[in-house]
Amino acid sequence: MHPVDAPTIVDLFAGAGGISEGFRLEGFRALAASDIDPDACATYKLNFPGAKVIHGDVRKEAVAREILEASQGADVVVGGPPCQAFSQVRNHIRIIDDPRNSLYKEFVHIVSEVRPKVFLMENVTGIDQMGFREQIVSDLELGGDYVVMPQVIDAADVGVPQTRKRLIFIGVRSSLGLAAPSVEQSGITRSLALRRLMKKGDRGYKYVLMAEADLFTSHLGRVLADPMDMTAVTASQAISDLQVLRAGDRLDQIDYSKLPAPQSAYQQFMRDGSQGILSNVQVPRLMEDTAQRLRAIPPGGNHRDLPEALTQRNLTGQKWGQENGSGKLSRRHFYAYRRLHPDVWSWTLNTKADSVYHYKDVRALSVREFARLHSFPDRFVFTTDSRPGPLDGRHDGGAAHSRYRQVGNAVPPLLARACAAAIRRSVFDALAVESLQRALKAA
Known part of the structure; x- marks a missing residue:
């Protein structure tokens, strides 16, 4: 529980609540949140019972008004509005005026109406690659009302066991006379990388963590190898205590007494505040075709490690998915044959259960293991709206897929926490010091 005078946030396009969780970890209190997905809203309500959760399309007048x-009165507005037109817009067209960016426009509008002390907007780094950073900063400054700091942050550089680059815009109300903060990062993702090496005797390949010569420091190597240092976290440091889970497990909860003790500081941090029962541990069944291929892929590997015989479309006669007429796996299948490496962070997770497989066991990951790699603590439970069938904003695929999707779409909480910490120090702590100094002078 946070004190009632804790700084408050409103989370737009909140999804399951990754940004809100990161800010909560840093002492902020969620006041309200909105999203179009009813299942994500159900998860948010479950995990933030004190917040008002608004389900609906923000472009509708009634939803926007709510x-x-x-x-009203929120200290911080956060969110990651989809910006569909960034790949087509030309520099002479203002992004906010493009009708395909209506959600982005709504974010800017709500900030202009609420006038929070601070806002944070998250988006994909493709915006940078297409040269739109300056235009977005101009829109978010609201004619000089806000000082805006844009920054690319890799989640793995702030302690998330997953590489995930995001472009973050932090704006501070100009009238406060404070600079918009930047977020400190370890830089470890630029110093270390997996390399594919031939095994001795031409017996296939292995993946080894190697240093980038120009950037590597021995300190960062020690940091990653130390299970008690959370500066950077590997896949095994994140999920090795959940290795008891098995493919096809149908139970979605397990008692912590059935698990080994935490094997890293990160695992202990993930367990803090939980109530003895771990949720979201159900593991999908595995087709024999997939199992055969995974056995041929080393930790850290992918479809490139498959021998020719295992690139056939059907290995055991099981029919699945669409055929492409070639009798071979197609490019659209390649993303599905990737195994974690225990000694480094995960690659960027997407919204599907088959986007990553365990580094040791021949199986997919549970939603909980997805959540661990995303830095959601174990007390954060993923659920769905109890109403069956199609609902406004609900995605097809069923409850299990929805939970993976909610994790994959979320901003990693520890990335959000790093931003929240910078905001707290640069803005709210500074304002508190100013207030104290004025009080002392008045006395």
């Missing part, structure tokens, strides 16, 4: 009413 969000604005719930946001």
Whole structure:
């Protein structure tokens, strides 16, 4: 529980609540949140019972009005609005005016109406690659009302066991007279990388963590290898205590007494605040075709490690998915044959259970293991709206797929926490010091 005078946030396009969780870890209190996905809203409600959760399309007047009413007095507005037109817009067209960017426009509008002390907007780094950073900063400055700091942050550089680059815009109200903060990063993702090496005797390949000569420091190598240092976290440091889970397990909860003791500081941190029962541990069944291929892929490997015989479309006669007429796996299948490496962070997770497989066991990961790699603590439970069938904003695929999707779409909480820590120090701590100094002078 946070004190009632804790800085408050409103989370737009909140999904399951990754940004809100990161800010909560840093002492902020969620006031309200909105999203179009009813299942994500159900998860948010479960994990933030004190917040008002608004389900619906923010472009609809009634929904926008409800969000604005719930946001009055908020200290911080956060969110990651989809920006569909960034790949087509030309520099002479203002991004906010493109009709395909209506969600981005709504974010800017809500900030302009609420006038929070601080805002944070998250988006993909493709915006940078297409040269739109300056235009977005101009829109977010609201004619000089805000000082805006854009920054690319890799989640693995702030302690998330997953590489995931995001472009973060932090804006501070100009009238406060404070600079918009930047977020400190370890830089470890630029110093270390997996390399594919031939095994001795031409017996296939292995993946080895190697240093980038120009950037590597021995300190960072020690940091990653130390299970008690959370500066950087490997896949095994994140999920090795959950190795008891098995493919096809149908139970979605397990008692912590059935698990080994935490094997790293990160695992202990993930368990803090949980109530003895771990949720979201169900593991998908595995087709024999997939199992055969995974056995041929070393930790850290992918479809490139498959021998020719295992690239056939059907190995055991089981029919699955669409055929492409070639009798071979197609490019669209390649992303599905990737195994974690225990000694380094995960690659960027997407919204599907088959986007990553265990580094040791021949199986997919549970939603909980996805969540661990995303830095959601174990007390954070993923659920779905109890109403069956199609609902406004619900994605097809069923409850299990929805939970993977909610994790994969979320901003990693520890990435959000790093931002929240910078905001707290640069803005709220500074304001508290100013207030104290004024009080002392008045006395």
